[in-house]
Amino acid sequence: MKNAGIDIGSRSIELVIIEDNNVIFQKQTESGYNPIERVKELTSNVQFDSIMATGYGRGIVEVAFDYPTITEIKAYGAGATALHKGIRGILDIGGQDTKVITLNENGKVLKFEMNDKCAAGTGKFLEMMATTLGYTPETFGQAALSGNSGIEINSMCAVFAESEVTSLLAKGCNRQDIALAIHQSVCRRAVGMIRRQNISSPIMFAGGVANNSCMVQLLQKALGSEVIIPKQPQFVGAYGAAILSSVTAVVGI
Amino acid sequence: MADYTQMWSELGLDNDNHNALLENLGGAYQSIFMTQKSRPQGMGYFDFVMSEAHGLRIQELRDEQAAGRKIIGSFCVFVPEEIILALGCTSVGLCAGADFAQEEVEKVLPRNTCSLIKSFFGFKLGKVCPYMEVSDLIVGENTCDGKKKSFEIYSQMVPNFYQMDLPQTKNGGAKPMLKNEFTAFISKLEQMTGNTLTFESLKQGIDTVNAKRKALLRLSNLRAANPAPISGLDALLINQMAFLDNPIRFTEKVNALCDELETIIASKEGAKTVNAPRVIISGCPMAIPNWKLPAIIESTGAVIVGEESCIGERGQRNVTADTATTVDGLIDAIVDRYINIDCAVFTPNQERVDHIQEMVKNYNADGVIHYGLQFCQPYIMESFSVEKELENKGIPVIRIETDYSQEDMGQLSTRVEAFIEIIK
Numbered sequence: 001m002k003n004a005g006i007d008i009g010s011r012s013i014e015l016v017i018i019e020d021n022n023v024i025f026q027k028q029t030e031s032g033y034n035p036i037e038r039v040k041e042l043t044s045n046v047q048f049d050s051i052m053a054t055g056y057g058r059g060i061v062e063v064a065f066d067y068p069t070i071t072e073i074k075a076y077g078a079g080a081t082a083l084h085k086g087i088r089g090i091l092d093i094g095g096q097d098t099k100v101i102t103l104n105e106n107g108k109v110l111k112f113e114m115n116d117k118c119a120a121g122t123g124k125f126l127e128m129m130a131t132t133l134g135y136t137p138e139t140f141g142q143a144a145l146s147g148n149s150g151i152e153i154n155s156m157c158a159v160f161a162e163s164e165v166t167s168l169l170a171k172g173c174n175r176q177d178i179a180l181a182i183h184q185s186v187c188r189r190a191v192g193m194i195r196r197q198n199i200s201s202p203i204m205f206a207g208g209v210a211n212n213s214c215m216v217q218l219l220q221k222a223l224g225s226e227v228i229i230p231k232q233p234q235f236v237g238a239y240g241a242a243i244l245s246s247v248t249a250v251v252g253i
Numbered sequence: 254m255a256d257y258t259q260m261w262s263e264l265g266l267d268n269d270n271h272n273a274l275l276e277n278l279g280g281a282y283q284s285i286f287m288t289q290k291s292r293p294q295g296m297g298y299f300d301f302v303m304s305e306a307h308g309l310r311i312q313e314l315r316d317e318q319a320a321g322r323k324i325i326g327s328f329c330v331f332v333p334e335e336i337i338l339a340l341g342c343t344s345v346g347l348c349a350g351a352d353f354a355q356e357e358v359e360k361v362l363p364r365n366t367c368s369l370i371k372s373f374f375g376f377k378l379g380k381v382c383p384y385m386e387v388s389d390l391i392v393g394e395n396t397c398d399g400k401k402k403s404f405e406i407y408s409q410m411v412p413n414f415y416q417m418d419l420p421q422t423k424n425g426g427a428k429p430m431l432k433n434e435f436t437a438f439i440s441k442l443e444q445m446t447g448n449t450l451t452f453e454s455l456k457q458g459i460d461t462v463n464a465k466r467k468a469l470l471r472l473s474n475l476r477a478a479n480p481a482p483i484s485g486l487d488a489l490l491i492n493q494m495a496f497l498d499n500p501i502r503f504t505e506k507v508n509a510l511c512d513e514l515e516t517i518i519a520s521k522e523g524a525k526t527v528n529a530p531r532v533i534i535s536g537c538p539m540a541i542p543n544w545k546l547p548a549i550i551e552s553t554g555a556v557i558v559g560e561e562s563c564i565g566e567r568g569q570r571n572v573t574a575d576t577a578t579t580v581d582g583l584i585d586a587i588v589d590r591y592i593n594i595d596c597a598v599f600t601p602n603q604e605r606v607d608h609i610q611e612m613v614k615n616y617n618a619d620g621v622i623h624y625g626l627q628f629c630q631p632y633i634m635e636s637f638s639v640e641k642e643l644e645n646k647g648i649p650v651i652r653i654e655t656d657y658s659q660e661d662m663g664q665l666s667t668r669v670e671a672f673i674e675i676i677k
Contacts, residue, residue: 056663073671097664109675114668 003249004048005241006067007075008035008057011095011123012208014238015042018246021082026235031057036064052245054237056096070244072237073101073112079240080204081107084228089199091190091219092236093209095123100193113193120156121189123209128158129182132165133175140179141212147180156189180214187218194223202226206236257308260315264387267380274353274381275307278542285548289484291524293517295510296487302494306541310497311383317343318389323446326388328373329396330568330594331419333435333587338500339450339458340442345384346496347373347391350540352657354379361406367628368657369540370403377410384497388413390445392438395419396598397631415441422600423592432588439584455583456575463572465500468507473566475514476558477616480523481531482514485557486547487524492564493541525556530676531617535561535609535639536624537632538568543657546624549666553673558616561609562624567595570608597631605635606642613648619676620649622669627656649676 002024007014010031017025025046029038035057043051053067054075061067072092080087081103090101098121102111119125123137130140151173155161161182168178186209194203203225209215210233220227230236261271282303302310314324323342325332328349337344352368353375362374376382385391393404394417408414417434420427439450448454472491475482491510495503517523532550534557539547547557561567573590577583595605609621621643625633636652643650651672655661 056667059663059666071667071671071674073667074674097667109671111675112668112671114664 001050001246001249002048003242003246004043004046004051005075005238005243005245006039006042006051006053006055006061007072007235007237007241008039008053008055008061009095009237010056010097012234013038013042013055013057014235015046016235016238016242017046017048018239018242021243021246023239026232026238028234036060039065050245050249052241052248054241068245068248070241072097073099073109075237075240075244076206077101077103077107077109077240078243079236079238080206080230082239082243083230083236084202084204087202087204087228089194089197089203090236091194091203091205092207093121093123093186093190093205093215094207098122098190098193100190100197100199102197102199111197113197119158121186123207125156125158125161126182126186126209126212129161129165129179132162133169133179135179137212141183141214143176144179144183144214145217147174147176147178149177149180149184151177151181153178153181153185156185161185183212183214183218187215187222190219191222202228204228204230204236206230206233208234210234254304254308257312260312261307261383264311264383265380266383266386270354270379271307271381274351274379278351279304281542281544285544286486286490289486289524289551291522292487293483293510293513295506295513296483296490298506298510299487299490299494302498303490306497307383311387313499314343314345314384314387318387323389323442324387325390325392325442326384327392327394328400329394330563331394331396331591331596332392332417333438333591334500335455335458335462335573335587336435336439336442336450337458338461339454340439340446341448341454342389342442342446343499344496345388346540347384347388348376348382348541349373350493350543350657351375353381362403365628366403367399367537367626369537369626369629370399372540372657374403374407374410377407385411390415390441392417396596397629399628399630419598420592421598428588428592431592432584435584435588435591450580452578452580452583455580459573459575459583459587461500461504463575465495465504465507466569466572468504468511469495469569471511472507472514473559473616475511475518478518478523479531479617480521480525480527480529481556481558482517482523483510484524484551485532485534485560486544486551488557489539489544489547489560489564492560492562492569493539495569496564497541525551525554530555530673531558531619532673532676533557533559533561533609533612533616533618533621534565534624535612535621536636537626537629538563538565539624540564545657545659545662546622546653546655546665546669549662549669550622550673552666553670555673558618559612561605561612563594563596566612567605567608597635602635606639609639609643610646610648620651620672622672623650623652625652625654627654
């Protein structure tokens, strides 16, 4: 049986298809301005017996295609547990959300925390800061790794942080150093959320921002505990949805 | 609805603004309330009151005024309705549940003020609240700092403002202080109306308000049944109407609805399925038409079985003892009743956390959704200790912080749905 999971995020959409718990297909595309069209394109030439949608845009596909849905929280919980048995917590920094999820020893979600409605500390925040400093999101982490510590970015609001960065540039600060400071500020916030939940080790870092090498290094250093980075962190949600789809397909709900 | 344009003009409402508000309200009401399945028939009355909230009900208040009654508008459950009724006046809750005329509001208030305060400024500046305009006296109470300081500004905008002070603790000095304030309020109303507070009139005021509270308590207790006989949205609406409707008629209608709910329970039917996750909402009050969070919660299939809120059980539980034999004794009883309200402006406030746990137990709830209005210092600060204590007792809890805007609907839905997935 082929079970699909689709994660419709604010920045990107991921589709994963599994068969007997093995991934047989996966693809990512940008969400763009018409996510329904994107979902159609993504699912048009592939075969699956059941599907489960998750992510910010799950509601629209529930209406458009009658897909069953679950929240990203549950999807990440299922995906992370399937990838690494015994995982006890997840940090997911996505396009517009930062989430910290506590799991019990069986992978059940016990508790979670999400950032408030602004973009503070999210992937979108990093992307905006990268643009201000003239980097692409892909090169931003690498550039930050070559920076020196010492500068502190205090503002977590994307708008205020931008003016903070602009005034640092005007002072003649090195842009790599500022890049590092921005990563440090996002890391501090994420670590704060993790500490508040008192999560046991190991913790998985998932979501698109887990591809950023500087964030990974800073997080490992700050937590001092085991941080698992999946090979393709942006697919964890879709993978989890596919697994949950296979479970409900078997049970026949 | 009949044509009330002339009445609204006479009250000084801005017709364009007011029409825009009514249109919005009507649309929201339709999509949130009228699409619910399995509603009790008794809700028809409350639908009607809601549809006539700015029409017939205002007409009634104006008729009362013509017959010599005074209308007392207020923002808080600390303003004693017993006393208002006893002095031949009518009590109404003022509008504070939606954003309006935000740009105008931000000219006079800091941006980082809670939505509730901004709302009543917006309703005043946009000239869209008939209750504010029909009121002969507007009572502002010193609860949180936000309200207290904003009333300094608001009182310049209305010709008939009266300020009531409140204690911040419940130590020995609190009751004499509250009694002092209630006595001053009595003098103010006596002077306004020319009436004198008598034992009989106060006793009758107490009886009327107690009957209303008992009816609402009866409604609360019926929600303990599984399946819940009424949706949380409908129950919230009834609690919101308690501040607008004629108290005697309202009490009759709530009791009639409760009779119907008893039949529904006996037939094992209900507003939601027997498996619906059950939650208590706790925190800031949800004034009309603030239905955002309850609508999200119940759209997930969960059912709200209690509101630990001023517009809900915090405001309505506990009746006033009616056994005293003198006016002074009755006033003491009123003070005793009101001092027990466990608003987060009090410190310490352990009673509130205890009450939340009591509600979880009494109404067979699976979890608590703590609702804090952004920038509401008392409730948001208290939410941390509430969360901690509930977690220690093994009660699932989530803290939600939001305002009256619609822009965080997506994120709120995700949080609420994920919480419901956890407690399922």
